[in-house]
Amino acid sequence: MKIRRHFFMLREAYPHAEDGVPFEVTTAELAEKLDCTHRNMVLLLKRMAAEGWISWSARRGRGNRSLLAFEQPAEKLLLEEAEELALRGDLQSAFELLQRKGLGGASLTRFQQWLTGQFGFRSTVEGQRRTDTLRFPLPGSIDSLDPARIHYSGESHLVNQLFDGLVRIDPKGGSILPHLAHAWETNEERTEWTFYLRKGVLFHHGREMTSTDVRYTLTRLRRLAPNGLYNWVYNGIEEMDTPDDTTIRIRLQQRNEVFLSFLSTNRASIVPEDICEAEGEAFGQEQGTVIGTGPYRLASRGHGIWILEVFPAYFRERAFLDRVEVWTMPHSSDAGKEEDLEELRQFQVMHNVRIEGMTGGQWQQVRQSGTTCKFMTVNELKDGPLANPAIRSVLNRAIHRGELLRLLSGDVIEPAASFWLPDKSGKINNAGWEHDNAGKLRKELAEAGYQGEPLKLITIPQYENDAAIIRGLLDLSGITLEVQLLAAEQFKGAERMSADLLLFAVMLDEHRELRLIDLYKSMMQHMDRQTSVKVEDTLRRILAEQDSAERIKLFIQIEGILAGRHSLLFLYRKHLKTAFHPSVQGISLESLGWVRFRDLWFR
Template sequence: MQLAYHYIRLNTQMAAGKEGVRIETTLQELTETLCCSTRNVKLILKQMAELGWIDWSPGRGRGNRSLLTFRVGADEIVLQLARRHVMKGNVEEALKQLGGREVRPAVKERFFDWLMNHFGYQVVESEEKQVDTLRMPFYRPIPALDPAFVVRRTESHMVKQIFDTLVRYDAAADTFRPQLAHHWESDAEWKRWTFYLRKGVQFHHGRELTAHDVKRTLERVRDPRVNSPFRWMVADIVNIEVAKNTLLHIELAKPNRLFLHYLASDRLSIVPTELCSEQGERFARYPVGSGPFRLVRNDNTQLVLEAFPAYYQGRAHLDRVEVWVIPDLLARGVQEGVDGYRLAYLPFSRRGEQPSQWKDLEHIETGAKYITFNLNKPGPQQDSRFRKALQLLLDRRKMIADLGGNRLCPAHSFFPAVSGAIEAGESCRKQADPGRLLAEAGYRGETLKLYTYEGSSNEEDACWVQKECQRAGIAIEVTALPIEQLKRRERALEAEMLLAGEVLDEDLQFGIVEMYQTESSFFRYHLSDALREQLDRGIADALREGNRANRLAMLQGLEEVFKREHALLFLYHSRQSSAYDPALKGVALNSLGWVDYKDIWF
C-alpha cells in the first residue's frame, strides 16, 4: 500500500499524473521527492518496475542522469488503492483515498461506477459454502439501535430485523398476529391483560427468552432514570406479574383499547436487560435481540446482519445483509430520494441488469413535511396573524416544482386524502392578504431562527423557505443540526421555527398517538401548554372510544387542535419508491420505505 503512495507522489509531482511520460532524473532528486534514503529509493524503484508501473534505466557513471518512464497514470493507482480498501470492507478509507484535491472528478466517477456493481444480490463464496448476500449503500452510519430510544425510521427498520415484540400488527388484515406471545386475552374492561409466551425462543447470545424478560423490558422503558421518550406507552401499567416463564399478567390503571398496538411497536421490542445494564451505551450500537437477523458488525463503515439459524419462526432465506456507509451518496446524487431518514432507492439489481428490467414499487407516505412555531418563546411567531401570513406566503406547488425529488404534492394535513380534498377547494377560497396580516401582527423585520436536522432534503427545504420569506421581507436564519442534538428539548426550544418530517406507522391508530405523545416530538416541544393539554385530552377521549372507526376519526381529527391556531405549517407529502431486480421475490415496501429482509429470496 505504501508503495502505491510513493508512486502517486512521484507521478503527480514529476509527470503531472500522466502515463507514458519519460523524464531524466537522479537518485538524489528522487530521495528528496520521496523523503527517504537512497537505499530505500533503489528498493522502491525495483518493486515498481517488477509491478510494471515504471521503466527504470539508471545512469552510468558520475553525473549521468537516469531515465524514468511512468507506464501507469496516478489515476489508475488511486483507483487500485480505493478498490483494494473496498475489497477489505473499508469504504471509508477508499473515500479518503479519493478525497485528495489532486484526484480528478472523472476518477471518482469511475470508482463509483465500479462500486455500484458490488451492490444488490451477491452470492459470496465463503469457506466452501455460498452465502446469499444483499448489499446496499447508505449515506450515514446507523449507530442508535436500542429500541427504547429509536427515533429515526432507518434505525426503526433495523430494530424490526434484530428484535421481536410480543405481538405483530397486520395492517392488511387490520388485526394482530402471534409473535413472542402465541396467545393473549384481556378482561372486559381492557385493563387486565394476559400473555402466553412461546417456549424455547432464544436471544442471539444463546439465552432463552422468558416472561421475566418481558417484564424487565417494560419496566426499563417505564423507569424515569432511563429517560426513554416512549415512557408514555407503559405509564399506565400498575403491575406486571410473572406467573411462570411463559405466562404473565399486565394490569393497567385505566382502560386502553390500543394497548396491543403499543406492544406491537418496535419501541417495546423485548431486550435482554442484563446486557443493557452491562454494556450501557454500547448496547445501542451492538444490540442483541431475538429477531430473524443478528447483528455481527456495526461501525462507521458497515452494518452487517446475518440470519439467526435458531429463529423460532423459521430461518430467513437470505444469509446476510450488508449496508455500506458511503457519505458521498448525498453529494453525488447517486441515490435519488435519500433524505434525512432513509434510502428510498434500493439497488437490488444483479450485475449487468439494466434498470428498465427492474420492477418498481411506489406509494405516498402517510405523514408530511412541516414547520412548527415555538409558542413557548417570545417573538413574532407568537402572533397567529404572523403564522397565518407564512401559511399564505409559502406556495407549496412552487416548492415542489423548484426542488423536485420525492416531493409529491402539497400538504394541508398529515393525511394525503385530507390534503387532496383541501387542495381541491383552495382555488375557490378567497385568501387573506399576507402583507396586511404581517402589518397587523406588528412584524418589524426581526430575524427568526429556523432549525432543521441534517439531511440534504431538509436543508434544501429550509433554504427554499428562507428565500421565499426573504422576498416578503421576513428574515430567517437557517441552522441544520444533528438530529440527536435537535431531539433535546433545550436545543429545540432555541428556535422560533423548526422544519421536520413525520411518517406515520402502518398501524395508523398507534402512529397518530405515538406522534402526539412521544416526549421528543418536535411539535410537542413547540406547542403551548394550553394546546398540549387540549391534545392530550383528545387522545384520552379517543382511547376510551369502543368503536374503531369512531376512534380513528377522533385521532385523525386531533390535528385540528393546532391547525385552527396555525401552530403547524404543512409543506408537502412525499412518495416512497423502490426499484428491484425481478429475480428478487417477496418484496414489499413497509411504511418506513424499506423491505423486511426475512421474507425476500432469490
C-alpha cells in the same frame, strides 16, 4: 498494495509536475521524499516503473540529476487502492482514502459505479451445500443496534431482522397479530394486559426466551431511554409480574389504547437479560454483542460492513437467504438523480427512489404503505412577530404550495393539508403567482405590524433543501428567514426553543397514531398554555378510546385546532416507493417500507 502508497507519497511531493512530462530530480531528494535509504528508493522506483506508473532515468555521479515522469494519473491509482480495500471488506477505509485525498465528485461517482457492481444476489455451491447471499447497500452509517438506542431508519431496519417483539402489526396498521406472544387478554378497564409467550423461542446465543426477559426489556427501556421515542407509553407501566416462564402481566397507570401498537414497534424488541447485564452499556454498540430472537443473527461487523447470517432455530419459518451483507455507504448529495438510476438498477432492491424512465418490463415497483409528511410549527412561547396570529396567517400563504411542489418536483410529491385527510386543493396554477400575490402579502404584513424582523427556522441537516426553498418563497413577500441546522439529537432538546419556526417531518405508516401522539407531546413544549391544555385533554381521550375510527376523529380535531391558529403549517407529503428486479421474489414491506430479508428469495 503497499507500493501504491509509496507512489502516492512521491506524487504528493511533486504536486505541480504534469503527468507524462519528465522533470529533473536528484536521487538523494527522491530518497528523502520516500523516507528511505538510497537502496530502498531504487527498489521502489523500479517496481513503480515495472507497474507502468512512472518512468525513471537514473544518472550516477555527484551533482547529476535523474529524470522522473509520472505516467499514470494519481486518481486512477487511488481508485484502484479504494477498490482493493473494499474487496478486503474495509469499505470505511476505502471512502476515507478517497475523501482524505480530496478527490472530486466525478471520482467518487466512478467509485460508486464500480461498487454498485459488487451488490446483488450471489449463489455459491460447495459440495452439496448451496449458499445464497444478498449484498445490500445502505446509505448512511450504523451507530447502534440496541433497540433502546436506535435513531435512524437503517438501524431500525437491521433491528427488525435481528429482534422480535411480543406482537406484530399488519402493514396497513389495521390489526395486531401474535408473534413472540401467541395470545393475550386484558381486564375490563383495559389497564391490565396478560401475555402468553410461545414455548421454545431461542435467543441467538441458544438460551430460551422467558417472561423475565420481557419484563427486563421494558424495565431497561425506562432506565436507558426515559425521554426516548414513545416514552409516554413505557413510562406509563405501573407494575409487571411473571407468574411463570411463559406468562407476563403488565399493569398500566391508566388506560392506553395504543399500548399493543407500541409493543409491535422495534423499540419494544425483546432483549436477553443475561447478555445485557453482562455487557452493560456495550450491548448493541460497536464493541458489544447483538443478541435477539430474529430470523438473522449478527455474524460480524467492521469497516462499514455488517454481515447477517440466517438463524436456523428461528421460531417461525427459516429464511431463504443464508447470508446478508449490509454495506453502509456515505450519503451522496446527488442521491436520487436520474443519472444515478443506471447504477442503482444493479442493486436488485431499491428503497425510496423515483422510478420515472425505468422500463416497466425490467423493473417492478411497490408504492409503500407509508408516506412522509413535511410541516412547520410555530413556537408560540417566543416573543416576536409570530406571536401575532395575523402575521402567522400571511406567512402560511406566502409559502405558496404549488410553487413549493414545483421546486421540489417528483412523481412522489403531493400537497398536504392533514395527517389523515386527502388534500382537496386540486391542481394549483402557479403562473405569475409571485407578482400577483407578493405585493398584497407585503401590504398585509405591514398592516399586521411586521417590520422586516428576521425569523429563525430550525431544522435538521437532512431538511436543508426544504428550508432553503421556504426561505426563498418567504423572501418574495418580504419575510426574512434565517435557517439554523441542528443534529437530530440536539433538535430534540431545549436548543430548538430559540426558533420562531420548526421544520419537522413525520412518517405516516402503520404506527401513525403512536407517531402523532409523540409529535403532539413534543409540540406542547412550545404551544401557548390554553392550546396545550386542549391538546393534552384530547390526547387523553384518544388513549381511552377503543374505537379506532373515533380516535381518528379526535386526531383530526387536534390538527384542526392547530391549523386554525396557523401554528401548524402543512407543506407536502412524499410517497415512498420500492423498486425491485423481477428475479426477486417474496417482496413484503415492513414498517418504514423496508423489505424483510426473511421473505426474499430469488429465481
